[in-house]
Amino acid sequence: MTPKRRADVERNERALLDAAARVFATSGVNATVREVAAAAGVGMGTLYRHFPTRADLMVAVYRHQIDACAEAGPALLAAAESPFAALLDWVHLFVDFLATKHGVATVWKGDAAGYTALHQLFLDRLVPVLAELLDAATKSGEVVADIRPYELIRAVGDLVAWTVQDPGYDVRRIVTLLVTGLRQPQPTRVQSSADER
Amino acid sequence: MTPKRRADVERNERALLDAAARVFATSGVNATVREVAAAAGVGMGTLYRHFPTRADLMVAVYRHQIDACAEAGPALLAAAESPFAALLDWVHLFVDFLATKHGVATVWKGDAAGYTALHQLFLDRLVPVLAELLDAATKSGEVVADIRPYELIRAVGDLVAWTVQDPGYDVRRIVTLLVTGLRQPQPTRVQSSADER
DNA sequence: TGCGAAACGGAGCGGCGCTCCGTATGGTCA
DNA sequence: TGACCATACGGAGCGCCGCTCCGTTTCGCA
Known part of the structure; x- marks a missing residue:
């Protein structure tokens, strides 16, 4: 007490x-x-x-909003026309969340001093949600590439992390490219061309 | 004089x-x-x-190495078994260049004070190279997605920018996923599912 | 060898995250 | 209501950072 x-x-x-x-x-x-x-x-x-520390302040300020993003996952899965559509929608919701918090994306990765706690909070709350969405899209046959939830959220977060108001760059297009890329099997890295040089 | x-x-x-x-x-x-x-x-x-400024020092230190990365593009295009293979190889060369310079990737994006000059040097030297590679791969029909060289190099750089020695995350797999995603047309964002909710 | 322009070095500036201790405040009890 | 005590307060100052500025030193030339 x-x-x-x-x-x-x-x-x-x-x-x-x-x-x-x-x-x-x-x-x-x-x-x-x-x-x-x-x-x-x-x-x-x-x-x-x-x-x-600064990190403690940031965690306190953003905790509830990260929770809201997490809770949107199951709701999208229940309502979308397909698991893949839910996955894409949720990823874009995550992008919107990061991009509309002025500069919060820059603390997405915890390398900078003091930002580790917020990064950890992101992972703890959001990776299980993404896992559920990926699992459903894989079971429905819509996702065939082998990727772990941590890898995907890390990549998406990294892509958004540097977003500024840049009219020449729409990160959402890139994110869509990445996620839709999951629908085809991934090639092994082309080694034969390197051997022939 | x-x-x-x-x-x-x-x-x-x-x-x-x-x-x-x-x-x-x-x-x-x-x-x-x-x-x-x-x-x-x-x-x-x-x-x-x-x-x-710090930026001037960094530019001076890394200029020759960025040049070397730029010059590798045409060589790869001449030697690879296909334009797409050259594109993928060059992108991975770029990833290697960023990832093996301890922390240089963190200045890839010039938001932080003083890093703008290095970022500009990256773009000035490397975007034209990527443009040549993308053009060849598009003409050969291997790339069908619509993406500008600036967008691609930005995305790849952003993905690598936070790379640390993380055994749980291989950024090269993600980069390969992104680049091979260029081989299929991109969907428009799924709007009908949002309308039905 | 002397001169003058260029180059030097490092103390100190303002700004940052954070600490620490004298002072102030809230809450309880008689 | 006033006294007491534990808790909470505020802001000057700490060390560190990028960078400045000016008295001192050095280089090169005649």
Whole structure:
């Protein structure tokens, strides 16, 4: 049983989460923690007491939205005209989720310091959903290529990770290309041409 | 006619380039400029006088290697058993180039401050090569999907950009999936299932 | 050998994530 | 209602980063 928290703690944590969501939406997730603390009207010490690292703050801000993305998977599978259609729809939903969070995609991969927790949260929540969709599309014979859910979500996330407002590049087309590529068997890498050189 | 440069200028620039190549290879391209300057045995002022930003240093270090990658394209096209095989081989050569430079892939996309120049160099040198390969493979009927060279190199670069030594993920398989996906026409996005929900 | 232009080096700038300790506040009890 | 104590606070300052700037040094030429 958690001890009862003081009113000011609850109030400040709420203020921080609200401010972070606003600041991340306008300035991107690389906004400084100073900007977040100032927007919340609290001091730096308070921010770090509630969220010991930037990553903790990001996880807290985005947790519910990642959950929503996860829950959309089974719903799409139940409603779509085919498992493959559900798979494609869900992948695009995932793309939309990443792309519309200003800069959140850049923390999709946890190499940068502090982003590992958010990346882990993505995987823990979304890989099982994708597994279910891939499994259904494989059983229906629509997906024949051998690919694991982790590989696919990793690839899609990586493709979206750098999305900026670039009129010359529509990442959704590329994602569709990748996913529809799953419908044909994959070649072994062409080695004979290398041997003949 | 450039004025003759002093001996110490030449010596220091050579030292900086050598040191940067070594430091980038061991510590990654995100190594500090202090580390590079120290490894070269010169001061910070000297480093910045020769290379006004980090990007300038990176461009100088990697220019010749990007050129080599570019020159491999026509050679592969002349030697491969088919234009598509040459395309796939070249794309994998590009992947190898990015993946074996410790961390250089992370600067493939120029969003991060200072990396724009290197990204631009990649595009200026490599997009025309890929264009030639794609054109040949399209004329031979092996590529039917509509994709521009910029889109493809962007996608491949983005897929590789986050590559780490991850035994659970072979980016080359994904790249092969993407490129071989070009051999089938792309579907329009499935809209009817969305309308029926 | 002296001169002057070019090149040097590194302390310090502002900005970042984060720490730490003197001060303030909330909640309970008498 | 006031006192007390544990908890929470805020922001100056830490180390680190990319980069600047100016007093000092060095190179090359006559």
